[in-house]
Amino acid sequence: ALMLSRYESEFLELECIGVGEFGAVYKCVKRLDGCLYAIKRSRRPLAGSSNEQLALKEVYAHAVLGHHPHVVRYYSAWAEDHHMIIQNEYCDGGSLNDAILKKETQGELFSEAELKDLLLQVSMGLKYIHGSGLVHLDIKPSNIFICKRSGTSAAGEGESEEEDDGSASAAVIYKIGDLGHVTSTNSPQVEEGDSRFLASEVLQEDYSQLPKADIFALGLTMLLAAGAPPLPQNGDAWHSLRQGQLPELPQELSPPFKSLLQSLLDPDLTKRPTAKELCKHTVLREERTG
Numbered sequence: 095a096l097m098l099s100r101y102e103s104e105f106l107e108l109e110c111i112g113v114g115e116f117g118a119v120y121k122c123v124k125r126l127d128g129c130l131y132a133i134k135r136s137r138r139p140l141a142g143s144s145n146e147q148l149a150l151k152e153v154y155a156h157a158v159l160g161h162h163p164h165v166v167r168y169y170s171a172w173a174e175d176h177h178m179i180i181q182n183e184y185c186d187g188g189s190l191n192d193a194i195l196k197k198e199t200q201g202e203l204f205s206e207a208e209l210k211d212l213l214l215q216v217s218m219g220l221k222y223i224h225g226s227g228l229v230h231l232d233i234k235p236s237n238i239f240i241c242k243r244s245g246t247s248a249a250g251e252g253e254s255e256e257e258d259d260g261s262a263s264a265a266v267i268y269k270i271g272d273l274g275h276v277t278s279t280n281s282p283q284v285e286e287g288d289s290r291f292l293a294s295e296v297l298q299e300d301y302s303q304l305p306k307a308d309i310f311a312l313g314l315t316m317l318l319a320a321g322a323p324p325l326p327q328n329g330d331a332w333h334s335l336r337q338g339q340l341p342e343l344p345q346e347l348s349p350p351f352k353s354l355l356q357s358l359l360d361p362d363l364t365k366r367p368t369a370k371e372l373c374k375h376t377v378l379r380e381e382r383t384g
């Protein structure tokens with residue numbers, strides 16, 4: 095077009111880093127500040143459609159959530175040329191899903207110490223989201239992004255770690271991303287996330303304690319990071335996972351940590367810990383030995 099779009103004038107597109115039915119995500123440099131950003135460009139939903147509602151909820155969630163070390167940072171969003179555009183922090187380490195697949199192909203496993211670090215960091219992000227009166231509703235490995243310490247993204251390591259992050263700045267920082275299903279805890283308009291990670295109470299439209307659905311999805315995410323086989327999308331295997339029958343893991347975890355992971359997946363949502371309880375759980379807080 096004769097008039098350069100804001101996207102073209104403000105950013106240099108380096109590569110496409112993701113494609114979905116939603117649209118595409120690009121790794122871009124902002125010409126003005128020279129920093130890297132992840133920019134999602136999706137077809138603008140029909141005015142007044144439910145998809146427009148969803149797209150707006152994503153931007154509202156980012157606006158409400160402000161800054162947290164374990165939530166992907168939002169910078170801007172705008173509409174042009176029949177597209178919705180959202181400009182987020184670029185996480186240079188790929189997604190947790192990429193990291194799990196890489197471990198698998200290399201015949202490696204996350205150690206118990208690495209699993210505890212992952213659970214603690216994502217719990218801090220969830221504590222912040224839940225503390226803001228919101229729920230994520232699509233927690234899963236492909237929505238958790240990784241920043242390696244040497245990140246050159248705009249947010250950078252200059253950000254001081256959340257004061258409740260007792261650990262020194264970790265080698266790897268995990269950030270919760272994709273707020274496309276976020277809704278308010280108290281007046282929920284639930285748009286179900288990935289069925290593989292869906293808690294059974296949400297399928298039955300019991301929205302009384304939605305934060306516990308995020309905890310359940312985090313439990314399944316941890317199972318996958320610990321080496322569990324791919325999750326069922328439906329059927330008997332889907333139900334047995336939600337009746338406490340957990341898959342064998344390819345590594346022996348310490349009994350306290352194993353029972354903590356089982357509590358995240360308890361069929362009785364009142365027995366699942368809150369994100370706040372996870373953040374101060376001794377199993378996750380003890381100094382790593384060796």
Ligand SMILES: Cn1cc(CCO)c2c3c(c(-c4ccccc4Cl)cc21)C(=O)NC3=O
Pocket residue numbers: 111112113119132133134166180181182183184185186187188189239240271272273
């Ligand atoms: C597919 N994909 C790959 C990446 C890079 C990981 O190293 C990525 C990012 C995001 C997103 C994203 C998700 C949902 C909404 C908006 C964005 Cl920009 C998607 C991403 C995002 O918000 N920040 C990212 O780094």
